[in-house]
Amino acid sequence: MLDELADTHAEVAAFDGEVSGTLRLACFPTFGKRYVIPVLASLAQQYPSLHVELDLTERLADPVAERLDLVVRMGELSDSTLIATKLAPHDRILVASPAYLEQHGVPESEAALRNHRLLDKLHGNDLLGWSSILGAPTGETCEHVVFRSDDFEALNGAALAGMGVAFLPSWVSGPSVKAGDLVRLTISRERWNERPSGIYLLRALPAPPAKVKAFTQALKDHVGTPPCWS
Structure with a gap:
């Protein structure tokens, strides 16, 4: 009953147009640090009565069960009663540093890639989706995984340092490619990006309050069209 009362209060608050109260969010750690926090800093200047609780997590947070206003989710959305706002396409890219490619050569095919030094996710089976390229997780197809980490920023940093090829x-990795610090490898015309996939903001309430x-809108403007990292 208290949860239903809170939802009713939030829906009523949506009509007064005041950006205030506590905004509760959940998203990937790297995405939150790079793209969400700058937006929150700007909103804090505009709306001093707005407070934020940001849960940086890689698990699939549930807006309903966890009483969250918004969740950033990536990939293909399953059927749900949640309301989704698409922020951008969700593409995956192969990248390596110019120094690495100069030393080890540029892989021209999936078969050639198996002989390169690869960077992969720590914990879990094929969380980065290497099987989309290699046909199976790296542990089954390649013995050249030289670095594993559970953090996207660390994997991108390892690629920048010339440790190997990353799939992120x-x-x-887009900002590093734009800056010229990483090279995007377009093996097989990136066929793994052919299926529609996106970055979404999910919410439970049909009538979002002003803070949401x-x-x-601020996050959509910040990401831009096309996305600022593309």
């Missing part, structure tokens, strides 16, 4: 979301509307 474009929102992670303000954050959603």
